[in-house]
Amino acid sequence: MAVLPPWAREVIARYESGTAGCFILHGNINDQFLLPAKDGGPRLGRLNDYLLEVLLPQFEVVLSYELGLGLKVERGKEIVAEWSGGGDDRLRASPTDPLTAIRDLTHYLIYCRNLRVINREAPRVAVIVRQA
Known part of the structure; x- marks a missing residue:
């Protein structure tokens, strides 16, 4: 795997030091990123792939929200299912209703805190909030 880009090193340093837990990534977000090798060696992928595979592998649950698509469980469906009683339906907000999505997300985060x-x-x- 190639050396992390400066912005990724800064995100990691700030998160691990406890100085920040929320980050806004902007500019060139549609670029391709070098991802870890799978069977045939390194490969290119989207920012979402880079976040999931390189920056967020230690998180058991990764949720994403995009206005047009609603909430999505990117990783940890079986863990979220324990909360929602058998599926991630509770996190299926209407794409046209961001308030419902934020409420569902807030309830899940409060559940985890509790x-x-x-x-x-x-x-x-x-x-991950896309196109914010």
């Missing part, structure tokens, strides 16, 4: 409060294992959750 698991920690009662000393139960809670998943590490990352949220």
Whole structure:
């Protein structure tokens, strides 16, 4: 794998130091990124692939939201299913209703926080908001 680009190193440093937990990525977001080798060696992919495979592998649940598509479980469907009673239907907000999506997302994040409060294992959750 190639050396991380400066912006990715900065995101990692700020997150791991605890100085920031929320980041806005802008400019050239449609560029191709070098991804880890699979069977045939390194490959190119989209920013979403780079985030999931390179910057967010330690998160058990990754949720994404895009206005036209609603909420999506990118990783951890089986974990989210424990909360929603058998599927990720509870996170299926209407694409035209961002308020519902934000409420569902907030409820899930509060649920995860409450698991920690009662000393139960809670998943590490990352949220990606596209085209924000």
